[in-house]
Amino acid sequence: MTGADRPILELDEVSAAYGPYRALFGVSFSVGRGTVVALLGPNGAGKSTVARVASGLVPASSGSVRVDGRDVAGEPAWRIARLGLAHVPEGRGVFDSLSVEENLVLSFRRLGGRGQVSASLEQAYERFPLLKERRQDRAGTLSGGQQRLLSLAKVLVAPPKVLLADELSLGLAPGVVDDVYAGLADVRRKGTALVVVEQQVDRALALASSAVVLERGAVVYFGPPSGARAAVEQVVDRRARGRRHPASS
Amino acid sequence: MEQLLGFAVPGVPYGCAYAVFAVGLVLTYQTTGVFNVGYGAQAYVSAFVFAWLVEDHAWPVWAAFVCAVVIVGPGLGLALDRFLFRRIPSSNTTAKIVTGLSLLVGIPALLPVVFGNQNLVGAPSIVFNPDTVYFHLGADVPVNGIYLSAVLLTVVMLVVLVLLLRTTRLGLEMRAAVESPRLLELEGVNARRVTATAWAVCGLMAGLAGVLLAPTEVTVQAQDYVTLMVAAIAAAAIAALRSMPVAAVVAVLIGVVSLTAQGYLPTSSFWYSAALPAFPFLVLVGALLFVPGLRHLDEAKDPLSSVDPPPPPPAARARRREVDRLVRTGFFVLLFAFVASMLTWMPPTWETVMNQGMAYSVVFLSVTLLTGTAGQLSLAQATLAGIAAFTAGQLAHHLGLDFLLGGALGAVAASLVAGLLAIASLRLRGLGLALMTLAAALLFDVAIFPAQAVSGGTGGITLKPGWLPLNLFAPNGHAYFLVVLLVLVLCTGGVALVQRGTVGRFLTAMRGSELGAAGVGVNLPWQRVLAFTLSGALAGMGGALLAIQQTVIAPGEFNYQLSLAFVVIVVTTGVGTVEGAIQAGIGLVVVQQLMQYAPQRLQGLTFVLFALGALAYAAHPEGIVELEKRRWTERAERVLTRRRRAPATPAVTGRP
Structure with missing residues (x-):
C-alpha cells in the first residue's frame, strides 16, 4: 500500500479495560485520509473508549492501533499526538485555570517560535472574534459552547492529520451545535480526517463518509452511512427488549 | 522612630526566611498540585549535606554548594516525583497531604540513621559574611551579612520564579500539567517530564533556601526548618496558594510584626509568652476563615479523571x-x-x-x-x-x-x-x-x-x-x-x-x-x-x-x-x-x-x-x-x- 491511500487511523481487533471492567472486545475499523467516520452507538457502547484508545489515554489490552501506518500500541499519548492525531475529549477539552490565550498558545507553541505563535493567534481570533474579546479570561469562565469553539480554534489553525471529536454537541443549544458543525466542516476542508463520536445520529451521518456502530464494546456495523441508521435502530430495539448481543457474551 | 526601626529591622531576615519557604510552597502547589509540607524537610536535607561536607569532610565551600544545592536538591525533588507523587491520582487530596507529612516526619528521622548523629555547628555563608556589618540604617541600626543574604535571596528567587511561571513555555506547561496531565499529553507534551521538571525546580529552590538560611542559626537542626514551615504555611494561605509576591510580602510582615511586638511587649506579660508565639497560627486561622480562595482548594478539576479505573473494595x-x-x-x-x-x-x-x-x-x-x-x-x-x-x-x-x-x-x-x-x-x-x-x-x-x-x-x-x-x-x-x-x-x-x-x-x-x-x-x-x-x-x-x-x-x-x-x-x-x-x-x-x-x-x-x-x-x-x-x-x-x-x-x- 502506498503512503497516499494508506488509512490514517486503523484499529485492529482492539480490546481495552478499566481495571477489572472490560470495555472493548475486538474492535476493528479504519479511517481513510481526509474522510469522516461517524462513531455511533447508545450510552456505554464504548464510543469514548475507542477514542481514548486511539489517542493513547487508555492502553489497549490487545490488538493494534496504527496511526499513519505506524503501530502506536503502548505509546504514550503525547507521542501519538505528535504523529498528528488530535483528540477533543468529551465534556471539557480546555484548561479551566489557564486564560483563553494561554490555551491557544499551549497548542501553537509546537508549530514554531514566537512569530509563528502570534500569527496563529491572529488567525484564530479572526475566525472566532469572540475568543479575542475574552482572551484574558480564564477558559473555565467560558460557556460550554464557547469552550468547544476554543477547542476547534486550536485544530483549525494547526490542522492535525486526524481529529477525534468526542460528543462535541453534547449539552449545547441547537444554534451553537450548528456553529460547532460548521467548524468541523472547515476542519475537514483543510484535509483533516475526522472521527465524530455522536449521539445525534442525523447530524453525524450528514457529515460522514462511513459509519461505525458499536454495541456493548463491539462493532456491529462498519460501512457506508446509508446502512448505519438501520443498524442503530436495531441496537436500540435490542436494548429495549433487554436482549444481550452475542458479541459480548 | 529609631526604636521602631531597631525592633523591626531584625525581623526582616526572619521574615525573608519565612518568605523563601512560603514562595516555595506556592511554587510547588502551582506547578505540581501538591501542598508539599515536606518542603522544609527537603531544605533541611540540602543544608545538612552542605554543612556535613564542609565541616566533616573539609570540602571547599563551592564544591559543597554544588553538591548540596545543584545535585542533591533537584535529585531529591525528582525522587519524590518518581517514587511518590507520580503514583497519587491528582484528585486524592488526603494521600497527597499524608505523603507530604510522612516526608516531614520521616526525613529528619532518617538522616541520623544514614549519616550518624551529627552536631553541625555554623554552616558557612555563601554570599555575604554573616558577622560583617555592611552599613547602618538610620543612625545606629546595623545591617550585617545575614540581612543582606536573606533579602537578596528572597528578591532574586521571587523574580526568577514569577518570570518562570508567567512568561515561559515551561511555566505554562507546568500550570497546565497541574490541572490535567492527560489533557496536556493530548497537546503533544510529555506531561510526566514537565511534572518531573517542576519537582526538580522546586527541589533546587528548597536546597537553595536550606543552604542560604543555614548560617542564620547556630547549628543545623531539622527543628528550625519545621518551625519555619509553620509561619510559611500561614503566609502561603493568605496568598490563597496562588500569588508568590503576596505570599512573600505577608511572610516578611509576619517576621517584622513578630519581632517589633517582641521588642515593645513586656517580657512577663501574657501577650509576650502566649500571644506572640501564636501569632503566625492566628494569621493562618484568619486566612482559612476569610480568604475565599481557600474554600475551593483541591477540587478535582481534571476532566479526564474518569480514565482511571475505579478503586478496589476493602x-x-x-x-x-x-x-x-x-x-x-x-x-x-x-x-x-x-x-x-x-x-x-x-x-x-x-x-x-x-x-x-x-x-x-x-x-x-x-x-x-x-x-x-x-x-x-x-x-x-x-x-x-x-x-x-x-x-x-x-x-x-x-x-x-x-x-x-x-x-x-x-x-x-x-x-x-x-x-x-x-x-x-x-x-x-x-x-x-x-x-x-x-x-x-x-x-x-x-x-x-x-x-x-x-x-x-x-x-x-x-x-x-x-x-x-x-x-x-x-x-x-x-x-x-x-x-x-x-x-x-x-x-x-x-x-x-x-x-x-x-x-x-x-x-x-x-x-x-x-x-x-x-x-x-x-x-x-x-x-x-x-x-x-x-x-x-x-x-x-x-x-x-x-x-x-x-x-x-x-x-x-x-x-x-x-x-x-x-x-x-x-x-x-x-x-x-x-x-x-x-x-x-x-x-x-x-x-x-x-x-x-x-x-x-x-x-x-x-x-x-x-x-x-x-x-x-x-x-x-x-x-x-x-x-x-x-x-x-x-x-x-x-x-x-x-x-x-x-x-x-x-x-x-x-x-x-
Missing part, C-alpha cells in the same frame, strides 16, 4: 463467608490467648508496652472514625488527647477528683473542642480543613499547653497514686491492663457499630461525595460536627489512659508532631477498619520496644518505618497491612474453593 467486605468465619474465629482465639498471656506469664516490661499500645489504639480509633469513615483529615488528634489528659490532671490536682472520672470529663472537654473546631471550619474541606486542624494543634502547642495554669509549666503534672483507685499504678498488678482492655473493647465495638449504623452510612456517603450526600438529604454540617465530636471523645479517652500509663503529663507529650505521626501511622496500617487502629497502636509500641535492642544509631527508625508505610498509601489507600490481608484472604479463598469444587471462573462484566 478486604473485609470482599471476603467469602467461609473465610470470614475463619478470620473471626482466629481473632477470638488470638484475643483470648493475648488476655491469658497478659494475666499470667507476660514479663512486666512487655505488659507495660502492650498496655501503652492499647491506650494508643484508643486514640487511633479516633483517626479511624474521622479520617477512615468520614473522610475528614485532622492533624490535631494528639492535641485533643492532651486536652483530656490535662483536664483530668487539673481536676485531680485541684479538686482531688478520681483520675478515671476526670479522664471521662476530659474526653467531654476534648469532644467539645473538636466540635468547635469543626464548626469553625465548616466551610473548608480537604487541604483547608487539614490546615485548620494543624493551626489549632499549633495554637495549643505554643500558647495553651505550656501555660502554668494548664500544665504547671514545662515539667508537666506528675500523677500521684492517691488520684487513682484500684491500685492502678502498682507495677505488678493487672488492674490498669483490665481497665485499658475494657475501654478499648468498648470503644472498638462502639466505632464498629457507628460505622455499620445509619451515622456510619451518612459519614461514608459524605466521604464518597459531599455533593451526592447532600443531594440525598444528608445534613453535612451536622454530620461533620458529629464525626469530630465523637472522634474528639475517643482521642480524649485514649489521652487520659496514656497519661496514667506515663504517670507524667508534660506539654511536649501531646505536640503537633505527634498528631502528624498518628495520622501517618494509622494510615499505614489501615484507616478504614477498627482493626487498623489496633494494629497501629500495638505495632507502634512493639516496634519502638524492639528498637530499644537495636544500636543507638537506629533509634529514629521507628517513624521512618511508618513513614515508608504511608508512602505506600499513595498506591494503596486502604493501607499496606490491609492490602496484605486482602492478598492472604484471596489466597485462602483459592485454597478453600479448590478443596470444595472445581474453581469458579471469575465473573467478567462489561462496563455499564
Whole structure:
C-alpha cells in the first residue's frame, strides 16, 4: 500500500479495560485520509473508549492501533499526538485555570517560535472574534459552547492529520451545535480526517463518509452511512427488549 | 522612630526566611498540585549535606554548594516525583497531604540513621559574611551579612520564579500539567517530564533556601526548618496558594510584626509568652476563615479523571463467608490467648508496652472514625488527647477528683473542642480543613499547653497514686491492663457499630461525595460536627489512659508532631477498619520496644518505618497491612474453593 491511500487511523481487533471492567472486545475499523467516520452507538457502547484508545489515554489490552501506518500500541499519548492525531475529549477539552490565550498558545507553541505563535493567534481570533474579546479570561469562565469553539480554534489553525471529536454537541443549544458543525466542516476542508463520536445520529451521518456502530464494546456495523441508521435502530430495539448481543457474551 | 526601626529591622531576615519557604510552597502547589509540607524537610536535607561536607569532610565551600544545592536538591525533588507523587491520582487530596507529612516526619528521622548523629555547628555563608556589618540604617541600626543574604535571596528567587511561571513555555506547561496531565499529553507534551521538571525546580529552590538560611542559626537542626514551615504555611494561605509576591510580602510582615511586638511587649506579660508565639497560627486561622480562595482548594478539576479505573473494595467486605468465619474465629482465639498471656506469664516490661499500645489504639480509633469513615483529615488528634489528659490532671490536682472520672470529663472537654473546631471550619474541606486542624494543634502547642495554669509549666503534672483507685499504678498488678482492655473493647465495638449504623452510612456517603450526600438529604454540617465530636471523645479517652500509663503529663507529650505521626501511622496500617487502629497502636509500641535492642544509631527508625508505610498509601489507600490481608484472604479463598469444587471462573462484566 502506498503512503497516499494508506488509512490514517486503523484499529485492529482492539480490546481495552478499566481495571477489572472490560470495555472493548475486538474492535476493528479504519479511517481513510481526509474522510469522516461517524462513531455511533447508545450510552456505554464504548464510543469514548475507542477514542481514548486511539489517542493513547487508555492502553489497549490487545490488538493494534496504527496511526499513519505506524503501530502506536503502548505509546504514550503525547507521542501519538505528535504523529498528528488530535483528540477533543468529551465534556471539557480546555484548561479551566489557564486564560483563553494561554490555551491557544499551549497548542501553537509546537508549530514554531514566537512569530509563528502570534500569527496563529491572529488567525484564530479572526475566525472566532469572540475568543479575542475574552482572551484574558480564564477558559473555565467560558460557556460550554464557547469552550468547544476554543477547542476547534486550536485544530483549525494547526490542522492535525486526524481529529477525534468526542460528543462535541453534547449539552449545547441547537444554534451553537450548528456553529460547532460548521467548524468541523472547515476542519475537514483543510484535509483533516475526522472521527465524530455522536449521539445525534442525523447530524453525524450528514457529515460522514462511513459509519461505525458499536454495541456493548463491539462493532456491529462498519460501512457506508446509508446502512448505519438501520443498524442503530436495531441496537436500540435490542436494548429495549433487554436482549444481550452475542458479541459480548 | 529609631526604636521602631531597631525592633523591626531584625525581623526582616526572619521574615525573608519565612518568605523563601512560603514562595516555595506556592511554587510547588502551582506547578505540581501538591501542598508539599515536606518542603522544609527537603531544605533541611540540602543544608545538612552542605554543612556535613564542609565541616566533616573539609570540602571547599563551592564544591559543597554544588553538591548540596545543584545535585542533591533537584535529585531529591525528582525522587519524590518518581517514587511518590507520580503514583497519587491528582484528585486524592488526603494521600497527597499524608505523603507530604510522612516526608516531614520521616526525613529528619532518617538522616541520623544514614549519616550518624551529627552536631553541625555554623554552616558557612555563601554570599555575604554573616558577622560583617555592611552599613547602618538610620543612625545606629546595623545591617550585617545575614540581612543582606536573606533579602537578596528572597528578591532574586521571587523574580526568577514569577518570570518562570508567567512568561515561559515551561511555566505554562507546568500550570497546565497541574490541572490535567492527560489533557496536556493530548497537546503533544510529555506531561510526566514537565511534572518531573517542576519537582526538580522546586527541589533546587528548597536546597537553595536550606543552604542560604543555614548560617542564620547556630547549628543545623531539622527543628528550625519545621518551625519555619509553620509561619510559611500561614503566609502561603493568605496568598490563597496562588500569588508568590503576596505570599512573600505577608511572610516578611509576619517576621517584622513578630519581632517589633517582641521588642515593645513586656517580657512577663501574657501577650509576650502566649500571644506572640501564636501569632503566625492566628494569621493562618484568619486566612482559612476569610480568604475565599481557600474554600475551593483541591477540587478535582481534571476532566479526564474518569480514565482511571475505579478503586478496589476493602478486604473485609470482599471476603467469602467461609473465610470470614475463619478470620473471626482466629481473632477470638488470638484475643483470648493475648488476655491469658497478659494475666499470667507476660514479663512486666512487655505488659507495660502492650498496655501503652492499647491506650494508643484508643486514640487511633479516633483517626479511624474521622479520617477512615468520614473522610475528614485532622492533624490535631494528639492535641485533643492532651486536652483530656490535662483536664483530668487539673481536676485531680485541684479538686482531688478520681483520675478515671476526670479522664471521662476530659474526653467531654476534648469532644467539645473538636466540635468547635469543626464548626469553625465548616466551610473548608480537604487541604483547608487539614490546615485548620494543624493551626489549632499549633495554637495549643505554643500558647495553651505550656501555660502554668494548664500544665504547671514545662515539667508537666506528675500523677500521684492517691488520684487513682484500684491500685492502678502498682507495677505488678493487672488492674490498669483490665481497665485499658475494657475501654478499648468498648470503644472498638462502639466505632464498629457507628460505622455499620445509619451515622456510619451518612459519614461514608459524605466521604464518597459531599455533593451526592447532600443531594440525598444528608445534613453535612451536622454530620461533620458529629464525626469530630465523637472522634474528639475517643482521642480524649485514649489521652487520659496514656497519661496514667506515663504517670507524667508534660506539654511536649501531646505536640503537633505527634498528631502528624498518628495520622501517618494509622494510615499505614489501615484507616478504614477498627482493626487498623489496633494494629497501629500495638505495632507502634512493639516496634519502638524492639528498637530499644537495636544500636543507638537506629533509634529514629521507628517513624521512618511508618513513614515508608504511608508512602505506600499513595498506591494503596486502604493501607499496606490491609492490602496484605486482602492478598492472604484471596489466597485462602483459592485454597478453600479448590478443596470444595472445581474453581469458579471469575465473573467478567462489561462496563455499564
